Amino acid sequence: MSVLNHDADDSAFAPEVYLADETATEAFGAALAGALEAGLVIWLTGELGAGKTTLTRGLLRALGHEGNVKSPTYTLVEPYAISRFSLYHFDFYRFNSSEEFLDAGLEEYFGTTGVCLVEWAEKAAPYVPQPDLEVRLEVSGAGRMLRCQPHNERGAACLTRIQKPR
Ligand SMILES: Nc1ncnc2c1ncn2[C@@H]1O[C@H](COP(=O)(O)OP(=O)(O)OP(=O)(O)O)[C@@H](O)[C@H]1O
Numbered sequence: 001m002s003v004l005n006h007d008a009d010d011s012a013f014a015p016e017v018y019l020a021d022e023t024a025t026e027a028f029g030a031a032l033a034g035a036l037e038a039g040l041v042i043w044l045t046g047e048l049g050a051g052k053t054t055l056t057r058g059l060l061r062a063l064g065h066e067g068n069v070k071s072p073t074y075t076l077v078e079p080y081a082i083s084r085f086s087l088y089h090f091d092f093y094r095f096n097s098s099e100e101f102l103d104a105g106l107e108e109y110f111g112t113t114g115v116c117l118v119e120w121a122e123k124a125a126p127y128v129p130q131p132d133l134e135v136r137l138e139v140s141g142a143g144r145m146l147r148c149q150p151h152n153e154r155g156a157a158c159l160t161r162i163q164k165p166r
Pocket residue numbers: 019020021022023024025046047048049050051052053054055071091093119142143144
């Protein structure tokens with residue numbers, strides 16, 4: 001089984017995959033972990049309970065983080081120091097207005113070498129920086145449908161680095 005659905009000849013892929021359960025969401029996060037590079041901004045989009053934090057947990061575990069992965073719903077950002085780069089996990093669900101992004105001084109985290117994973121980015125628009133890559137999760141039956149949307153060359157290059165599991 002491939003992480004992303006590939007054409008028969010493998011020359012092109014549709015960047016979408018069905019995730020049957022929580023373990024599959026974590027496994028996708030782990031695959032994405034291997035494709036990260038410093039400074040990437042990734043939006044994780046999808047409704048409440050779509051699996052955005054679950055994906056982030058799989059990603060962080062794959063990068064060697066052993067502790068809990070808390071939802072940043074109340075703290076707005078959870079920082080992680082991992083070997084190759086810092087990683088910042090954001091959640092703006094509780095914003096009443098997007099100006100809270102500016103009031104909290106969160107721009108400082110972006111445009112550095114840190115990787116930014118953002119849940120509920122739409123609540124901080126237009127102030128939150130645009131993503132290199134958007135990962136959308138949608139409830140589909142008992143599982144989730146995941147679709148990736150690169151927004152620029154960096155995002156597209158990240159997608160192509162997501163390898164099939166060996
Ligand atoms: N592929 C999947 N199939 C079925 N259930 C899943 C899948 N991935 C994650 N879940 C479950 O979805 C639930 C919600 O996940 P999670 O907290 O990651 O969502 P979220 O998108 O971060 O939500 P929120 O917007 O509230 O932060 C969890 O109980 C998790 O086990």
